[in-house]
Amino acid sequence: MYNSSCTSNFMVSVLFLVVLGLQLHRNEAFGTFGFEIHHRYSDPVNGILDLYQLPQKGSIEYYSAWTQRDHLIKRRRLAGTGGPTPAPVTFAGGGNKTVLLSSLGFLHYANVTVGTPGQSFLVALDTGSDLFWLPCNCSSCARSLVTDSGRRIDLNVYNLNTSSTSNIVPCNGTLCGQGRQCAGARSACGYVVAYLSNNTSSSGVLVQDILHLQTDNTQQKGVEAPITLGCGMKQTGAFLNGAAPNGLFGLGMDSISVPSILASKGLAANSFSMCFGADGIGRIEFGDKGSPGQGETPFNLEQPHQTYNISLTRITVGNKKTDVDFTAIFDTATSFTYLNDPAYTVITENFNSQAQEQRIQPTVQLPFEYCYGLSANQDAFGNPDVNLIMKGGDQFYLFDPIITLSFPDGSRAYCLAVVKSGDVNIIGQNFMTGYRVVFDREKMVLGWKPSDCYDSKEPKSTTLPINKQKPTEASTPNSVEPETTRGIGNGTAMTTPAFPSPTPSVNHATQLNSFFSTLVMTLFTTFSYYLINISS
Numbered sequence: 001m002y003n004s005s006c007t008s009n010f011m012v013s014v015l016f017l018v019v020l021g022l023q024l025h026r027n028e029a030f031g032t033f034g035f036e037i038h039h040r041y042s043d044p045v046n047g048i049l050d051l052y053q054l055p056q057k058g059s060i061e062y063y064s065a066w067t068q069r070d071h072l073i074k075r076r077r078l079a080g081t082g083g084p085t086p087a088p089v090t091f092a093g094g095g096n097k098t099v100l101l102s103s104l105g106f107l108h109y110a111n112v113t114v115g116t117p118g119q120s121f122l123v124a125l126d127t128g129s130d131l132f133w134l135p136c137n138c139s140s141c142a143r144s145l146v147t148d149s150g151r152r153i154d155l156n157v158y159n160l161n162t163s164s165t166s167n168i169v170p171c172n173g174t175l176c177g178q179g180r181q182c183a184g185a186r187s188a189c190g191y192v193v194a195y196l197s198n199n200t201s202s203s204g205v206l207v208q209d210i211l212h213l214q215t216d217n218t219q220q221k222g223v224e225a226p227i228t229l230g231c232g233m234k235q236t237g238a239f240l241n242g243a244a245p246n247g248l249f250g251l252g253m254d255s256i257s258v259p260s261i262l263a264s265k266g267l268a269a270n271s272f273s274m275c276f277g278a279d280g281i282g283r284i285e286f287g288d289k290g291s292p293g294q295g296e297t298p299f300n301l302e303q304p305h306q307t308y309n310i311s312l313t314r315i316t317v318g319n320k321k322t323d324v325d326f327t328a329i330f331d332t333a334t335s336f337t338y339l340n341d342p343a344y345t346v347i348t349e350n351f352n353s354q355a356q357e358q359r360i361q362p363t364v365q366l367p368f369e370y371c372y373g374l375s376a377n378q379d380a381f382g383n384p385d386v387n388l389i390m391k392g393g394d395q396f397y398l399f400d401p402i403i404t405l406s407f408p409d410g411s412r413a414y415c416l417a418v419v420k421s422g423d424v425n426i427i428g429q430n431f432m433t434g435y436r437v438v439f440d441r442e443k444m445v446l447g448w449k450p451s452d453c454y455d456s457k458e459p460k461s462t463t464l465p466i467n468k469q470k471p472t473e474a475s476t477p478n479s480v481e482p483e484t485t486r487g488i489g490n491g492t493a494m495t496t497p498a499f500p501s502p503t504p505s506v507n508h509a510t511q512l513n514s515f516f517s518t519l520v521m522t523l524f525t526t527f528s529y530y531l532i533n534i535s536s
Contacts, residue, residue, distance in 0.1 A: 109122045109123060109124055109125070109246075110122070110123050110124075110125055110249055110284070111123075112211065112212075112249065113211070113212040114134065114158065114163075114209055114210065114211055114212070114229070115158070115162070115163030115165060115166060115209050115210060116163055116164045116165040116209075116210060117163075118212050119156050119158065119162075119163070120156060121134055121156055121158070121246045121247050122245075122246040122247070123246060123247035123248055123249040124247070124248050124249060124333070125249050125251060125274070125284060125332060125333070126248055126249065126250060126251060126252075126332065126333040127251045127252060127274075127308055127330065127331055127332045127333065127439065128252065128307065128329070128331045128332075128333055128334075129248060129250040129251075129252055129333075130250040130251075130252035130253070130254035130256050130257040131191070131229070131230045131248065131250045131254075131256055131257070132211075132227065132228075132229040132230065132247070132248065132249050132250055132257070132258050133202070133204075133229060133230035133232050133247055133248045133250070134157075134158040134229060134230070134231065134232060134246070134247040135155075135157050135158060135232050135235075135245075135246065135247065136157065136158040136159065136160065136204060136207075136230075136231035136232050136233060137157075137158075137159060137160055137161075137231060137233055138157060138232060138233050138234065138235070139233065139234055140234060140235055140236075141157060141232070141235055142155055142245040142246075143155050143157060155245060155246060156246070158231060158247075160207060160231060163209055165209050165210045166207050166208065166209045167207060167208045167209070168188045168189075168205055168206075168207050168231075169188065169189040169205070169206040169207060169208060169228065170187065170188065170189060171187050171188070171189050173189065175189070175206065175208070175228050175256075176189035176206065177256070188205040188206075189205060189206045190203065190204065190205050190206075191203065191204060191205070191206060191230055199236055201235070201236045202232050202234070202235045202236075203232070203233065203234050203235075204230050204231045204232040204233040204234065205230075205231050205233070206228055206229070206230060206231070207228070207229060207230075207231045208226060208227070208228055208229075209226075209227065209229060210224045210225065210226060210227070211224075211225045211226075211227045211258070212224060212225075213225050213267070223267060225261070225262060225265060225267055226261075226265065227258060227261050228256055228261065232247075251272065251332070251439070252306075252307065253306040253307065253308075253441060254305075254306075258286075259271075259272050259286060259439075259441065260441075262286055262287070263441070263442075268286045268287030269287040269288075269289050269442065270440075270441045270442045271287060271288060271289040271290070271438060271439065271440040271441055271442055271443075272284065272285060272286045272287065272288055272438075272439055273285050273288040273290070273436050273437060273438040273439065273447075274332055274432075274436075274437055274439075275435070275436040275437070275451050275453035276429055276432045276433045276434065276435060276437070276453065277433070277434075277451075277452055277453035277454070278399065278400060278433055278434055278452070281452075281453050281454065282453050283436075283453050288438060289438065289440055289442065289443075290438040290440060290447040290449070291449060293449065294438065294447040294448060294449035295390065295394035295395065295396060295447065295448045295449065296392065296394060296443075296445045296446065296447045296448075297310050297311065297390035297391050297392050297394060297445060297446050298310070298311075298391065298392065298444060298445050298446075299444045299445065299446060300327055301444065307329050308329060308330045308331070308439055308446060309327055309328070309329050309330075310327065310328060310329075310330065310390060310391065310446050311325065311326070311327050311390070311391035312324070312325070312326055312327070312328060312343070312388055312389065312390055312391065313325055313389050313390070313391055313393075314388075314389035315343065315346050315347050315350070315386070315387075315388060315389075316385075316386070316387040316388075316389065317346075317347060317350035317351050317354065317384050317385075317386050317387075318350065318351075318354040318384030318385060319354070319384075320350045320353075320354070322346045322350065324342055324343055324346050326339075326342070326343045326425055327425060328343075328424075328425035328426060328427045329424060329425065329426050329427065330427045330432070330437065330439075330446060331426050331427065331428060332429055332432070332437075334426050334428035334429065335428055335429060335430065336367075336417050336418070336419055336428045336430050337417065337418050337419070337426065337427055337428045337430060337431045338418075338419050338420070338421035338424070338425065338426040338428065339418055339419075339420065339421055339425050340420065340421045340422065340423065340424075340425060341420075343425060344418065344420045344421070347386065347416075347418060348369065348370050348416060348418060350384070351370060351383070351384055351386065351416050352370055354383075354384040355370075355372050355383055355384070356381065356382045356383070357372035357373055357374060357381055357414075358372060358373055359371065359372050359373075360372065360373050360413055366415070367419065368403075368415040368416060368417060368418070368419065369420065370415060370416040370418075371405075371413045371414065371415035371416075372413055372414055372415070373411065373412075373413050374404075374411075374412040374413055374414065376410075376411075376412075378412075381414060383402055383414065383416075385397070385398075386398040386401045388431075390446075396431075396448060398431055399433055399434030399435075399450075400430055400431075400433040400434060401416060401417060401418070401430070401431065402414050402415060402416055402417055403415050403417045403430075417430050432448075434450055434451070434452075435448045435449065435450060435451060436448065436449050436450075436451040436453070
C-alpha cells in the first residue's frame, strides 16, 4: 500500500497470504528469511478455504473487484502516527509459502508466530506501510471467519496478558516516536491511523514482544527476534465491515518496520525481496540483497515519508520509444498499475496504435480503458511488448501487462491492465509478475531479476508467460465488494461473499504439497487483518 506524507495508499486489495510451508531454502551469500507466496486462486488455497463463490477468474467482475480495492486503498491517510552478513533466517514453523486471498481484499499474507507461548497470525505484506500490527485485546475486531460452505474458522487475537514476553512501550521510552498518542510520560505509547472515507480508523498501543524465526539453513536454529508491534484495540468504519482480518506486516522504510528492526538487531541484512510468479506462486526473503546481473535503479529519498519511489526515463511499446521522466512507487499491495499523464497517455496510445485486434468501447463495467475483442475460437493474439527504462538505464520488461476476460454473453477480450491515476504513479504487482524484486535499503536501490519463484535465488526458466493464451470462460457472478468483510464485530463471525469458483491459470500441485499441509494447520489459528500505518 502506498503511503506518503499526505496520502496513504491503503491497499485493502492485494492480500498476499504468506502461509509458511515446510520447505526451507538456503542462501548463504545474503543471509535471508524466506517464504513462498501463492495467489488466492491457486488450487491449494481455493480447495482448503472452500470459497467456491468468488468472482470467476477472467470475468469482468474479477478485475473490477481488484480495481475497486485499489481505489479504496489509495485513500489511506495517516492521522498520527557493519560486520559479516548474518545467517539466513525464516519464520519459525516452516518454509516460505505465501498466498494471495482475493476474498479478503487481494493482499498477500504471511503466517507468523508472536509471543510466548507462540501464537500464529495471518498478516498482510505491505511495502507501503511500516508498522507490524495485530488485533489485540480489541473491543471490535473479527474473531472468526465463516466460509461459503458454512465452516467457521476461529481467529487468533493477540493478548498482552497471555504472552509472558510482551511489554507495553511507555511514552517516555525511546521506542515511542514523535506524534504518538500519549496521556502522560509514563502512560502507554499509543497510535491512531485514520482514513479519508467512511470514518475508518484503527488505534491501539505499541508493545514489544518476540517474533519467532529460524535460520534458513540445515541447522534450522531458532531465533527469537525482539520487535515492536502495534496492539490494535479499536477499529472503526470499513475495518468493521470492509477491510481485512488478522494483522499487517509493514515492510516500509521506517525504523519501526520489521525489516528495519531485523537489520538493527543484526539478524538480517537491511534488504528483502518479494517474488511474483506468473501463476500466483511467490516468495518473500528477508536479508536478500539480490544477485549478480540484476537490474537496479536508485530510490528517490526526497519525500518527508520515504517510500520505494523510483524514477523512469523511457517507455517502449512495440517499436515506439518515448522519453518521459516521471516517478512511481513500487507497491506490493496494489493489484494493478496506476499512471497519470503523460505516462498513461504514452503507454496506452502507443499500445493501442499497435494492437492487432479491434478495440472495444469502454464501459462503466470495464475497469480498463483499452480492451480488444477476441473471436470465439481465437487461441492467441498479438500485442506489442512493453518495456520500462529506469533511471540509470536498466530495462524492466513487462512480462504480464495485459489481462484476458470474458463477458456474460460469452464474448472475450484482452485489456492493457493500466488504470489512469489522478495523482501518484504506482507500479502494482501485475507489472512485477515474473520478477524477484529486491528492496535494498542498504544501497538504497530497487533491484529486479526474472524468476519463476520456485527457486529462491535463480529462475528455472526466464521464459515466462505473457498471458497470450486463450482466456478462461466465465459464468456471470454476482457483484463483488472486496473491501467489505461482512458481519465483523466483537465476537462475531465474518462471512465471505458468494461468487463462482475461479480457475487457476497454472497448476503446480506437486510443488505445493507442503503448502497444503501447512495451510491446513494454520487456517484454524489465523485469520484477522487490519491495515495500519504509523507516522515516523
